[in-house]
Amino acid sequence: MRMDTRALTTVRISSFEKRRSVQRKLGGLKRGRRLLAKCSRRERNRARKHVIEIARVIGSLAEVNGFEGLRPRRMLRRSRARNRGITRADWRSIAGRVEGAVEVPPRHTSDACSRCGWENRDLRGSAVLRCERCGLTMDRQLNAAINLHLRMEGVPHRRERWDENVLPSLVGGHPLTGAERRGPDELARGLYDAVKPKLYAYDRHADAYLRAPT
Structure with missing residues (x-):
């Protein structure tokens, strides 16, 4: 947020x-x-x-x-x-x-991929994180917010869970509003708790989730 x-x-x-x-x-x-x-x-x-x-x-x-x-x-x-x-x-x-x-704990929240957990130790001030393991490309602040949300919930990095629970919240920059559990492994709260709506959107030309102009 x-x-x-x-x-x-x-x-x-x-x-x-x-x-x-x-x-x-x-x-x-x-x-x-x-x-x-x-x-x-x-x-x-x-x-x-x-x-x-x-x-x-x-x-x-x-x-x-x-x-x-x-x-x-x-x-x-x-x-x-x-x-x-x-x-x-x-x-x-x-x-x-x-x-x-x-x-x-803030350690490695902005340089670790929120999808698979791979850490980029050579960001050099870049505003965008590019994961060399799973290919995720995302604004570092958004990536850090998701990592904090997952860490707060005690949820480890898993690509399948990320694709099922986090990815739908990012499409178009509109996060999910529902907070009910659909399964034992689903996050207790929606991504709205971590990211403000419409601040981030998918850029199909860059093939990445980047900060949207406000």
């Missing part, structure tokens, strides 16, 4: 700019410290509002939601812009407010 967190990011950016402006103009003055404290309180209140709203929407989609157990500090690199983007996303605060949230 992809959620729009631009409003939350905007709060972080605007507050950062205000604090930097106050620090430049007033420095260590008493008035400056009061303004900085005021900016911090306002940022916390506004950010909390958006976090609660995003968590409410996620919680309304399914009884159980899986989140990657990512650690932001381990993802920080030399790029300041990338580091700021990671810290402003604040997804751990969102996950902490979602009822029924399950933390799923």
